Amino acid sequence: MATLDALLSDARAAHRSLARLTGPERTAALESVARSLAAHRDRILAANADDLRLAPDSLGDAMRDRLALTPARLDGVIAAVREVAAMPDPLDEERDLGTRPNGLRVARRRIPLGVVAVIYEARPNVTAESAALTLRSGNAVVLRGGSEALRSNLALAAAVREGLSAAGVDPNAVSFIDDPDRARVTELLQATGRVDLAIPRGGHALMAFVDAHARVPVIRHGAGVCHVYVDRAADLAMAEAITVNAKAQRPGVCNAAETLLVHRDVAAALLPPLGRRLRALGVELRADEASRSILEGAGVPAAAAAPADWDTEFMGLILAVRLVDDLDGALAHIAAHGTEHSAAIVTADGAAGERFLREVTASCVLLNASTRFNDGGELGLGAEIGISTSRMHAFGPMSARELTAEKFVVRGAGQVRGAA
Amino acid sequence: MATLDALLSDARAAHRSLARLTGPERTAALESVARSLAAHRDRILAANADDLRLAPDSLGDAMRDRLALTPARLDGVIAAVREVAAMPDPLDEERDLGTRPNGLRVARRRIPLGVVAVIYEARPNVTAESAALTLRSGNAVVLRGGSEALRSNLALAAAVREGLSAAGVDPNAVSFIDDPDRARVTELLQATGRVDLAIPRGGHALMAFVDAHARVPVIRHGAGVCHVYVDRAADLAMAEAITVNAKAQRPGVCNAAETLLVHRDVAAALLPPLGRRLRALGVELRADEASRSILEGAGVPAAAAAPADWDTEFMGLILAVRLVDDLDGALAHIAAHGTEHSAAIVTADGAAGERFLREVTASCVLLNASTRFNDGGELGLGAEIGISTSRMHAFGPMSARELTAEKFVVRGAGQVRGAA
Numbered sequence: 056m057a058t059l060d061a062l063l064s065d066a067r068a069a070h071r072s073l074a075r076l077t078g079p080e081r082t083a084a085l086e087s088v089a090r091s092l093a094a095h096r097d098r099i100l101a102a103n104a105d106d107l108r109l110a111p112d113s114l115g116d117a118m119r120d121r122l123a124l125t126p127a128r129l130d131g132v133i134a135a136v137r138e139v140a141a142m143p144d145p146l147d148e149e150r151d152l153g154t155r156p157n158g159l160r161v162a163r164r165r166i167p168l169g170v171v172a173v174i175y176e177a178r179p180n181v182t183a184e185s186a187a188l189t190l191r192s193g194n195a196v197v198l199r200g201g202s203e204a205l206r207s208n209l210a211l212a213a214a215v216r217e218g219l220s221a222a223g224v225d226p227n228a229v230s231f232i233d234d235p236d237r238a239r240v241t242e243l244l245q246a247t248g249r250v251d252l253a254i255p256r257g258g259h260a261l262m263a264f265v266d267a268h269a270r271v272p273v274i275r276h277g278a279g280v281c282h283v284y285v286d287r288a289a290d291l292a293m294a295e296a297i298t299v300n301a302k303a304q305r306p307g308v309c310n311a312a313e314t315l316l317v318h319r320d321v322a323a324a325l326l327p328p329l330g331r332r333l334r335a336l337g338v339e340l341r342a343d344e345a346s347r348s349i350l351e352g353a354g355v356p357a358a359a360a361a362p363a364d365w366d367t368e369f370m371g372l373i374l375a376v377r378l379v380d381d382l383d384g385a386l387a388h389i390a391a392h393g394t395e396h397s398a399a400i401v402t403a404d405g406a407a408g409e410r411f412l413r414e415v416t417a418s419c420v421l422l423n424a425s426t427r428f429n430d431g432g433e434l435g436l437g438a439e440i441g442i443s444t445s446r447m448h449a450f451g452p453m454s455a456r457e458l459t460a461e462k463f464v465v466r467g468a469g470q471v472r473g474a475a
Numbered sequence: 476m477a478t479l480d481a482l483l484s485d486a487r488a489a490h491r492s493l494a495r496l497t498g499p500e501r502t503a504a505l506e507s508v509a510r511s512l513a514a515h516r517d518r519i520l521a522a523n524a525d526d527l528r529l530a531p532d533s534l535g536d537a538m539r540d541r542l543a544l545t546p547a548r549l550d551g552v553i554a555a556v557r558e559v560a561a562m563p564d565p566l567d568e569e570r571d572l573g574t575r576p577n578g579l580r581v582a583r584r585r586i587p588l589g590v591v592a593v594i595y596e597a598r599p600n601v602t603a604e605s606a607a608l609t610l611r612s613g614n615a616v617v618l619r620g621g622s623e624a625l626r627s628n629l630a631l632a633a634a635v636r637e638g639l640s641a642a643g644v645d646p647n648a649v650s651f652i653d654d655p656d657r658a659r660v661t662e663l664l665q666a667t668g669r670v671d672l673a674i675p676r677g678g679h680a681l682m683a684f685v686d687a688h689a690r691v692p693v694i695r696h697g698a699g700v701c702h703v704y705v706d707r708a709a710d711l712a713m714a715e716a717i718t719v720n721a722k723a724q725r726p727g728v729c730n731a732a733e734t735l736l737v738h739r740d741v742a743a744a745l746l747p748p749l750g751r752r753l754r755a756l757g758v759e760l761r762a763d764e765a766s767r768s769i770l771e772g773a774g775v776p777a778a779a780a781a782p783a784d785w786d787t788e789f790m791g792l793i794l795a796v797r798l799v800d801d802l803d804g805a806l807a808h809i810a811a812h813g814t815e816h817s818a819a820i821v822t823a824d825g826a827a828g829e830r831f832l833r834e835v836t837a838s839c840v841l842l843n844a845s846t847r848f849n850d851g852g853e854l855g856l857g858a859e860i861g862i863s864t865s866r867m868h869a870f871g872p873m874s875a876r877e878l879t880a881e882k883f884v885v886r887g888a889g890q891v892r893g894a895a
Contacts, residue, residue, distance in 0.1 A: 075834075164832075251866065270689075272693075274867075412884050416586060421884075421887065422887060424890045425890065425891045427892040434883055435575055445692065446588055447692045447694075447867065447880065450882055451882065460867065463870075463871045464839075464840055465842065465844050465848055467844030469716060471719075471720035471724070
């Protein structure tokens with residue numbers, strides 16, 4: 056690898072040339088990247104098999120699931136790149152704001168952010184999808200993935216760069232830092248004026264590191280301590296289906312639920328059948344005293360929740376369970392323990408539902424739907440670079456458009472400003 | 476003053492209660508603030524007279540102009556607060572994104588950012604206008620103004636808080652830090668999780684301080700090294716009027732021009748009459764060799780520009796002048812020396828104009844209009860908290876809407892997500 060300094064200079068130059076291309080030229084480059092990924096399919100899958108084989112046993116099932124690039128998932132990655140190629144180019148967009156009384160015509164035009172650094176952990180699909188979205192939006196990207204996925208990421212990045220070269224585009228628009236030394240992450244986070252945005256994707260440890268070191272603008276894609284609240288007025292069959300889906304459909308991802316909050320009045324009816332279904336799926340329950348006594352009383356094993364459980368992103372088949380007295384109790388718990396990621400209420404009471412949607416601060420709040428829908432594709436944005444838990448700039452799933460800024464464009468006929 | 480810690484806790488609580496008010500209630504609070512400012516008019520003007528009297532001679536005319544709160548300017552401040560009261564409430568806004576194939580209804584809803592810290596220098600009008608815009612958007616604001624304006628700011632903040640109390644709103648939604656110790660600024664910039672956004676408004680020294688210390692999200696309102704480029708195809712009378720306006724109409728503000736770039740082919744025709752007009756207005760010219768020889772040859776005194784002049788926000792009646800070979804030369808100069816604030820081209824050549832508008836990265840790019848129009852009011856946004864030179868979140872003038880985030884709101888009927 057070149058030094059980080061050289062790599063950032065090369066990325067800046069590549070960003071400039073990429074931003075100067077037309078939308079159709081960026082589309083052609085993305086199609087070339089998709090073809091190159093397909094051409095290098097076997098090499099990428101073999102590299103991922105190596106990563107999985109060499110992964111320590113301590114990695115855990117959920118992390119192993121995140122790391123695994125099955126043929127179907129690689130097809131999904133290639134399809135995502137094609138989907139990004141088919142997206143409207145965000146940089147062609149000029150939004151008219153009308154004509155001022157003095158005749159000035161005011162508009163806003165989308166421009167790239169510049170050089171974007173993405174710092175992430177296991178999932179290798181992030182490598183190709185981040186590259187595609189930054190290319191679509193005229194940015195250069197510097198990728199720093201987790202060491203467990205190093206071989207997969209290098210194979211993916213090489214294929215992406217080869218696709219760019221084949222399309223006549225500077226391959227330095229996508230670079231991958233293969234030096235495992237964490238000092239490189241610190242340097243990225245402190246490269247003021249050279250890195251325009253850092254996107255860290257990960258858990259508490261990465262976010263604490265970013266808090267301590269970042270000098271460049273940051274949009275965090277932080278841990279999802281996501282909540283499902285089952286209200287007194289819930290349809291209990293719906294509540295059961297949503298909870299099971301939110302927890303168990305893919306437990307290793309950030310929009311999976313970690314905590315179930317249950318209105319005291321429906322706990323006795325909801326928890327025994329729901330608990331049995333979750334246990335049958337292998338979910339460990341960590342319950343407060345009141346919910347535990349209901350579960351155990353119905354023969355459903357449940358551990359006593361420790362205080363830390365309310366603040367933990369389990370990334371696996373564990374669910375914390377707590378009874379609350381009412382909607383206020385649920386709102387207070389979520390405000391204290393949520394990470395502003397995703398929160399769902401299950402209720403047939405329209406007023407309670409709307410109050411929850413209004414008062415919970417999270418990137419996505421849901422009524423009668425699973426937290427798993429907090430996802431760029433599911434919400435209609437297309438592919439995503441991740442889910443922002445920063446309120447600033449973009450909150451929730453970020454696609455190509457969220458990787459741009461808007462400048463004001465003013466067209467006049469000689470106007471000057473009068474006395475202030 | 477309470478300790479900063481207590482002040483931030485009080486601000487958080489006030490933000491929560493403010494966000495829970497209805498739009499009309501926030502409007503009523505703003506109208507009460509405007510009435511209170513009008514009622515305390517004499518006290519505020521007297522405090523400002525004290526600040527001006529006690530200001531050191533070293534302050535300079537431009538800074539003195541920024542500090543001065545004339546009766547007309549105070550009327551302007553009160554009118555701005557009333558204008559903010561009349562704005563549509565950004566928090567009532569829910570933007571429909573349509574219904575997904577699975578029936579989920581997706582929308583985005585605006586929410587406040589939380590506690591906003593504004594760190595600024597001389598202009599006391601910032602105190603009341605920042606307070607009004609943060610109130611409109613449901614945020615609490617913590618203000619840290621310059622020491623020269625301390626008495627003015629305290630009088631303004633006291634009037635704002637009294638207006639809030641009179642409307643039954645927690646006055647801690649607006650607080651002013653009167654401790655001159657710079658350690659308070661560092662504490663504000665490092666209050667992760669307690670300050671949701673810091674807005675520093677000022678020059679290079681403040682920005683360097685922010686770069687070195689900030690841990691919270693920052694939107695910079697940095698120096699404006701703004702450019703006017705007079706193209707070969709310019710209408711020279713228009714170029715003269717725009718340059719004079721951009722430089723001299725109000726030289727102490729950030730959207731005033733600092734550098735005039737002139738296409739070599741029109742320099743001999745443009746510079747002598749323009750130079751004479753600028754000199755008559757008291758503008759000192761600092762010119763590169765080629766433009767200086769034209770100016771001096773026509774009897775217009777001009778100093779030799781030093782390298783630092785191309786990167787200086789003069790905040791006064793000084794203009795740097797440089798000849799360029801062509802549009803490319805102008806674009807290269809602006810890319811190297813501009814601060815991404817404002818840049819104008821004067822030309823009758825549509826292709827050259829559009830290329831300038833497309834290729835210059837600045838919060839506002841203008842064709843045939845003065846840089847002085849980069850202003851919230853002039854661009855139709857209404858009152859502004861300042862002009863962001865950060866590309867992230869908001870680029871250019873920021874009004875109430877730019878002080879909000881958008882969360883995703885999803886309404887379903889029991890939807891769960893299928894296998895990934």
